[in-house]
Amino acid sequence: MKRQGMSNVAIVGIGHAKFGVRTDVTVSELAWEAIRLALEDARLKPKEIDFCVVGSGFSSLSYEEMLPAVAVTEYANMVPTGHVRCESACATGSAAVHIGYMRIASGLSDTVLVVGVEKMTEVDTPTMVELIARAGSYLWEYENFGLTFPGYYALLATHHMAKFGTTAEDLARVAVKNHHYGRINENAYLRNEITIEDVLASRPIAWPNKFLDCCPINDGSAALILASEERAKEIARNTKKPLIWIKGLGAAGDTAYIGARRDLFSIRSTEIASQKAYKMAGISPGDLDVVTVHDCFTIGEILAYEDLGFCRKGEGARVIREKQTYHDGRIPTNVDGGLKAKGHPIGATGCSMVYEIAKQLRQEVEKERQVRIRKGWGMAHNVGGTGHSCYVTILGRE
Amino acid sequence: MAEEKTVLPFEVDKRGNVQLRSSRTLFIRFTIPVHRVMKFWEGIREGKLLTTRCKKCHKIYFPPKVDCPDCMISGMEWIELSGDAELESFTQVFVKPASFGSYPDYICAIGRLEEGPRVLAWVSGIAREELRVGMKLKLRPRVIPEEKRLTYEFVPAER
Numbered sequence: 001m002k003r004q005g006m007s008n009v010a011i012v013g014i015g016h017a018k019f020g021v022r023t024d025v026t027v028s029e030l031a032w033e034a035i036r037l038a039l040e041d042a043r044l045k046p047k048e049i050d051f052c053v054v055g056s057g058f059s060s061l062s063y064e065e066m067l068p069a070v071a072v073t074e075y076a077n078m079v080p081t082g083h084v085r086c087e088s089a090c091a092t093g094s095a096a097v098h099i100g101y102m103r104i105a106s107g108l109s110d111t112v113l114v115v116g117v118e119k120m121t122e123v124d125t126p127t128m129v130e131l132i133a134r135a136g137s138y139l140w141e142y143e144n145f146g147l148t149f150p151g152y153y154a155l156l157a158t159h160h161m162a163k164f165g166t167t168a169e170d171l172a173r174v175a176v177k178n179h180h181y182g183r184i185n186e187n188a189y190l191r192n193e194i195t196i197e198d199v200l201a202s203r204p205i206a207w208p209n210k211f212l213d214c215c216p217i218n219d220g221s222a223a224l225i226l227a228s229e230e231r232a233k234e235i236a237r238n239t240k241k242p243l244i245w246i247k248g249l250g251a252a253g254d255t256a257y258i259g260a261r262r263d264l265f266s267i268r269s270t271e272i273a274s275q276k277a278y279k280m281a282g283i284s285p286g287d288l289d290v291v292t293v294h295d296c297f298t299i300g301e302i303l304a305y306e307d308l309g310f311c312r313k314g315e316g317a318r319v320i321r322e323k324q325t326y327h328d329g330r331i332p333t334n335v336d337g338g339l340k341a342k343g344h345p346i347g348a349t350g351c352s353m354v355y356e357i358a359k360q361l362r363q364e365v366e367k368e369r370q371v372r373i374r375k376g377w378g379m380a381h382n383v384g385g386t387g388h389s390c391y392v393t394i395l396g397r398e
Numbered sequence: 399m400a401e402e403k404t405v406l407p408f409e410v411d412k413r414g415n416v417q418l419r420s421s422r423t424l425f426i427r428f429t430i431p432v433h434r435v436m437k438f439w440e441g442i443r444e445g446k447l448l449t450t451r452c453k454k455c456h457k458i459y460f461p462p463k464v465d466c467p468d469c470m471i472s473g474m475e476w477i478e479l480s481g482d483a484e485l486e487s488f489t490q491v492f493v494k495p496a497s498f499g500s501y502p503d504y505i506c507a508i509g510r511l512e513e514g515p516r517v518l519a520w521v522s523g524i525a526r527e528e529l530r531v532g533m534k535l536k537l538r539p540r541v542i543p544e545e546k547r548l549t550y551e552f553v554p555a556e557r
Contacts, residue, residue: 023415064420130495139430140461141518144549146491146498147506154489155508162487162531207490207526257461259508259516264487 006105010232011244013042013225019343020189022219028075031117034223051109052083055096055116056347063119089384093350094391116351117221137257150206153297159264164314171298172199182341189343213298220345222352244358248281248394267387270307277392292353294383295338332371353380442539450474460515481537483509523553
């Protein structure tokens with residue numbers, strides 16, 4: 001639906017750094033890798049950007065810069081461009097895209113750079129586990145009980161398994177698929193094929209989550225350049241690239257304390273955010289050619305199938321058993337490797353998801369994982385925390 | 399005069415990348431106000447489980463809080479919980495945060511209290527393998543003097 005008085009917003013440039021343990025770069029250097037590729041893709045210079053949104057979740061905690069938006073825009077020679085750093089837990093990157101969208105839709109900006117970046121390997125792993133674990137209710141979950149993030153998702157998994165009969169093998173099937181596609185995504189961190197047996201035999205992290213059910217801790221960045229309709233058409237005349245439009249957005253939130261949720265077998269914020277986005281775009285799940293969902297742990301992808309409306313509650317396991325979400329399946333999902341294999345550098349993830357959808361719709365990804373574009377719709381689903389927030393972004397090809 | 403060798407503050411990691419270990423370290427410890435919900439912790443010390451209920455809409459809050467935003471009032475009443483609960487989910491944490499490194503692999507569970515709210519707490523007195531979603535548990539206050547720690551935990555309900 002076109003809102004009166006609001007500009008349409010297109011994605012005119014995309015860039016992605018290699019995800020992994022990037023001890024070769026600072027946060028600014030890492031952000032620049034993606035920014036440079038996005039600027040080159042749009043054939044723009046840094047000074048042509050009139051606002052910059054930097055999504056980063058752990059500034060000054062997992063890496064040294066307190067104000068990454070300042071550091072990143074200085075490194076990119078974008079001064080005196082205005083900027084903001086935004087945070088919405090693991091959905092930080094998508095929140096940044098939504099802020100960029102609003103800058104343009106409102107008429108405040110014409111050309112906005114959105115960059116998600118995170119460095120998570122400058123502190124040791126137990127410290128990083130500690131930082132992420134504090135992302136629940138500190139006083140009532142962490143102080144006394146030390147629940148970790150794999151632990152939170154394990155609670156959702158245990159309940160789903162008991163209620164619907166989802167098995168450890170079903171969870172493993174998600175990891176197997178996502179590693180399969182991670183192998184053929186040049187930007188992915190983990191590029192090895194794995195088997196169900198590998199997953200089941202991997203060491204327990206937070207039962208029933210095993211090592212291979214969990215996304216890795218790593219570094220990365222991804223960048224998108226958004227533009228108003230008028231500006232986008234100018235840029236496209238120059239780049240000869242198809243324009244990808246942001247057609248639907250939805251956001252929702254839930255309680256910090258996991259005990260206060262509606263139930264423990266779904267992520268309610270996913271339901272609400274996706275319904276808003278479908279409504280705004282005027283589509284239903286059956287119209288989607290390609291999707292990225294929040295698979296920080298394998299149960300996350302199964303919950304997403306259900307909560308996004310790809311199947312009914314409790315039938316998520318069947319979707320993966322029947323391989324409906326492979327690149328040639330009914331609803332290709334995370335065929336970039338997902339968070340599971342591509343990696344989950346917190347602030348970068350949402351931008352990386354939107355990057356992948358835009359690239360798929362442009363039909364520019366590696367041939368072995370390119371989906372068939374029929375209706376020209378794709379969706380990025382990004383969860384913050386355990387559903388503490390959810391951002392859904394629907395893209396459409398011109 | 400012998401040339402003095404300068405010691406560089408850099409190290410090369412296993413990937414061959416040169417790193418600086420920051421000289422300026424940061425140690426953060428928060429001072430958290432518990433003043434307004436202190437009755438909860440006094441209850442734990444006395445062997446009781448308390449929480450707050452709104453005087454107007456009668457909503458029971460857990461964790462306890464002193465304001466009901468639905469009714470826009472702050473005068474909540476404290477009620478005692480039975481501790482009777484049903485197990486809704488559980489996990490066992492093997493890879494622990496830095497500050498929990500000294501604990502054994504603890505079990506975290508969510509139980510739904512008879513009064514309605516769900517509570518997250520550790521489970522003791524039963525192995526993970528024996529836990530079943532739907533089983534009855536008892537939530538009980540616990541004081542651990544050697545750790546100067548007040549807490550609460552689930553234990554199997556008496557049969």
